[in-house]
Amino acid sequence: MSAKNLDNCNRWRNKTVAFRVSPEESERIDKAVRISGLTKQDYITRRLLCQDVVVQGNPRVYKALRNELVAVLAELQRIEAGGSVDNELLDIIELIVIILGGLKGECENDG
Template sequence: MSAKNLDQKGRHRNKIVAFRVSPEEDALIERAVHLSGLTKQDFIIKRLQNKDIVVQGNPKVFKALKEELKGVMQELQRIDSGAGVDSDLLDTIRLIAITLEGMKKDDEWKQ
């Protein structure tokens, strides 16, 4: 028998929770998870428990931010004079801003 996988608090996670989402919802979830630097499981559990997502700056998070900012830039260049900005793009911009603000506060703490 294989060893049980325990979480950080020593709990055995043996229950499975599954649900269906649309492709658009999946993209939003994936983007938020990617920018958080957490696993999808940890991200969803924290969000369901209304806990703050604390982003620790690391190369993976910086790469995710860079990729998302490239996508935002391309989308903004495609838009003429700010017309036609969809809510998904605005959500992505807000998420990037919140992530960067949190990382800025964390960086100020280190000084």
């Protein structure tokens, strides 16, 4: 059995919550987690409790955003060649826009 640990807010986290998702849902969750900069546990907990997911800009977040934008560009090029737009692409674009909007506000507040 693992040792009990306190989290950042001095809470015991000793309950396990598990659920199944499809491979597509798992990939969408993983993408959102990567570009949020949070751990998967923190991201899912905040989303389930309807709390704001605040992205803190750091090199890992910027790299994840860059990689997602490269994937978006490839999808847009596929669409330009005659493909169709899928909802997953639109969801990812919306998430990136929200995050970049928050980072922009963060940079304006710093300078």
